[in-house]
Amino acid sequence: MSEQIMGKSLDRWVHEFPLLNDIMDYKEVTWFNTNHVDFHQAVADVGLSTDDIDDAADRLKRFAPLIKELFPETKQTEGIIESPLVAVPDQQEKLAARYGMNLPGQLWAKLDSELPISGSIKARGGIYEVLKHAEDLAIHAGFLTYEDDYRKLASKEVRAFFNDHKIAVGSTGNLGLSIGIMSAALGFSVGVHMSADARQWKKDKLRAHGVHVYEYQDAYSVAVAAGRKESASDPKAYFVDDENSPTLFLGYAVAARRLAGQLRAYDVRVDESNPLFVYLPCGVGGSPGGVAFGLKTVFGDNVRCIFVEPTHCPSMLLGVYTGLNNDVSVHDFGIDNVTAADGLACGRPSKFAGKAMQRSIDGFCTVDDDELFRIAANLHDSTDIDIEPSSAAGFVCPWRVLKDEQYREATGLSDAAMAHGTHLVWITGGSMVPRDEMAAYIAQGERLLN
Numbered sequence: 001m002s003e004q005i006m007g008k009s010l011d012r013w014v015h016e017f018p019l020l021n022d023i024m025d026y027k028e029v030t031w032f033n034t035n036h037v038d039f040h041q042a043v044a045d046v047g048l049s050t051d052d053i054d055d056a057a058d059r060l061k062r063f064a065p066l067i068k069e070l071f072p073e074t075k076q077t078e079g080i081i082e083s084p085l086v087a088v089p090d091q092q093e094k095l096a097a098r099y100g101m102n103l104p105g106q107l108w109a110k111l112d113s114e115l116p117i118s119g120s121i122k123a124r125g126g127i128y129e130v131l132k133h134a135e136d137l138a139i140h141a142g143f144l145t146y147e148d149d150y151r152k153l154a155s156k157e158v159r160a161f162f163n164d165h166k167i168a169v170g171s172t173g174n175l176g177l178s179i180g181i182m183s184a185a186l187g188f189s190v191g192v193h194m195s196a197d198a199r200q201w202k203k204d205k206l207r208a209h210g211v212h213v214y215e216y217q218d219a220y221s222v223a224v225a226a227g228r229k230e231s232a233s234d235p236k237a238y239f240v241d242d243e244n245s246p247t248l249f250l251g252y253a254v255a256a257r258r259l260a261g262q263l264r265a266y267d268v269r270v271d272e273s274n275p276l277f278v279y280l281p282c283g284v285g286g287s288p289g290g291v292a293f294g295l296k297t298v299f300g301d302n303v304r305c306i307f308v309e310p311t312h313c314p315s316m317l318l319g320v321y322t323g324l325n326n327d328v329s330v331h332d333f334g335i336d337n338v339t340a341a342d343g344l345a346c347g348r349p350s351k352f353a354g355k356a357m358q359r360s361i362d363g364f365c366t367v368d369d370d371e372l373f374r375i376a377a378n379l380h381d382s383t384d385i386d387i388e389p390s391s392a393a394g395f396v397c398p399w400r401v402l403k404d405e406q407y408r409e410a411t412g413l414s415d416a417a418m419a420h421g422t423h424l425v426w427i428t429g430g431s432m433v434p435r436d437e438m439a440a441y442i443a444q445g446e447r448l449l450n
Contacts, residue, residue, distance in 0.1 A: 005332050006328070017321060020322075023335070026311045026335070026368070028365075028367060028396075029317075029366050030364070030365050031321060032362065033359075033361050033362055039300050039301055041359070043360075045355065045356050045359055046357070048253075048356075050297050053257070056132075056251060057254045059131065059132060060251075060254060062150055063079070064080055065149060065150055066150040067080075069154060070154065070186075073117070074116050081117060081124070083111045084114060085262040086109055086385075087108050088379070088383055089107065090383055091107060091379050093382070094381070095399065098378070103398050104415075105422055110425070112427055112429065113387050113427045113430035117181055117182065118174065118177040118181050119174075119429060119431040120174040120343070120429030120430075120432075121287045121426070122177065124251050125178075125245075125250075125251035125286060125287055126179045126182070126251070127178050129248050130178075130186070133167065138153060153186065159186070162186050163187045163188065164189075164236060165189070165236045165237070166189045166231070166234060167179065167237070168190070168191045168192075168228075168231045168237060169192055169240040170193040170220065170223035170227035171193070171194060171195070171223065172195050173194065173197070173343060174428075174429050175240075175242055176194055176206060176213075177202055177205065179240055181205075183211075184209045185209075191230060192211055192212070192227075193226045193227040194214065196219065198215075198342060205432070219337055220283075224243060242350070243284055243286075243326070244352045245286065248286045248287075249290040249353060252286065252289070252290025253297075255290075256291060257298065259424075263422075270303065272302055272417075273417055274417070274422070275302055275303070275420075275422070276295075276302060277303075277304045277401060278291075278292070278303060279393075279397045279423070280305060280306070280307050281307075281390055281393040281428045282307040283315075283343055284316075284346035284353070285315075286352070286353045288305070290353070291426065292305035292360060292361065296360055306361075306363045306364065307361055307365075308367060308397055310366065310369060311339075312335060312338050312339040312369065313344055316350075316353075320364070321364075325349060326350065326351040329348040330348075339369055340369045340372065340373070340390075341369065341388075342388075343388070343428060344393070365396060365400050367392075369389065371392075374448050375395045375396065376388075376441055376442065377442050377445025377446045378395075380442045380445075386430055386433070386438050391429050394426060394427075395425050398423040401423075
């Protein structure tokens with residue numbers, strides 16, 4: 001831990017931000033953003049607009065025929081990469097018993113764990129950024145126009161052209177999967193720099209797709225720095241910067257348009273009398289930030305976006321709470337960044353997403369690793385849905401909202417509004433976890449429950 005953090009002593013920081021005591025003690029905390037403002041005021045922080053989201057959605061539509069051809073698992077959705085939305089009333093009942101309080105309204109889960117190709121939320125932003133880069137290269141080289149059938153990018157000539165270009169990324173695991181699999185499918189030479197948190201099966205899967213995997217016995221930021229360095233000296237190399245990418249951010253934002261359609265299909269209303277709460281597991285912050293931005297453009301302040309982090313890696317909470325954003329790392333405050341939630345093990349928050357969303361995020365929850373395993377086991381038992389520990393994070397938070405009367409009173413959340421509210425937990429990954437590893441997760445959760 002630094003004796004001085006951004007020019008101030010630790011004692012001074014704790015005096016000014018008392019919640020730091022519990023954060024540094026790895027206690028579970030809930031903080032509702034005191035800097036939150038109406039979205040029409042905060043949207044200027046982002047520097048992007050609904051037109052940018054429309055552009056991203058159109059690009060994904062143009063690529064859909066090619067995606068359907070390269071990945072047969074997307075044929076039933078005509079090459080659109082999307083996940084189911086499901087109600088989980090049995091999980092709601094189990095958690096109500098566990099937390100000693102019935103949750104009014106309905107509990108739903110957005111199963112990005114079942115997204116095709118890479119099985120996590122990163123299949124949104126990660127794949128989108130690769131596709132945009134491929135489109136830019138192909139158009140500039142004269143292989144493609146916006147009016148073309150994008151399946152022509154699968155030709156031998158274009159694949160040879162892409163193979164002469166490199167894509168690199170640093171990752172704790174899931175982003176690396178999405179970048180690596182899609183880049184390799186298009187023919188790019190691709191290198192994924194994996195931090196110590198990354199699971200072995202993810203490295204093995206990438207190598208099976210012909211991806212160059214570089215392993216580090218260090219934290220996420222070291223892997224990112226290595227990927228950035230690899231690309232810096234090569235004019236034909238492209239680095240996907242998870243810490244500072246508006247392109248990734250927009251890929252995630254498209255999810256909001258899709259979700260709005262799913263909610264309408266189930267006649268789930270979202271307005272002042274029917275609030276929507278969305279709980280988003282957060283690592284570096286790009287994926288929850290992008291989804292939250294998209295949701296705010298659709299639903300305004302009738303959607304409350306709450307980010308969820310492990311107690312051992314609350315990097316985005318630290319950045320927004322202290323106002324330091326990406327100038328702070330959890331290590332600055334003596335927090336070890338060691339968590340079973342490997343997809344959330346990012347010690348420093350995104351430079352872009354943190355500053356873009358600092359006044360739009362409604363709140364933060366942190367969750368202990370043991371509770372992640374318990375919740376994953378509960379979900380398995382109640383719904384037969386299997387998820388990795390990081391994906392379980394959001395399920396604890398509806399009860400945190402319910403218990404915080406001060407927050408609900410300050411934001412006009414009446415008992416009637418809560419009774420008509422919708423709580424949506426974003427499940428960020430899990431379907432591609434090997435069966436034996438998933439069984440171990442569930443078994444650990446069952447042991448902790450008992």
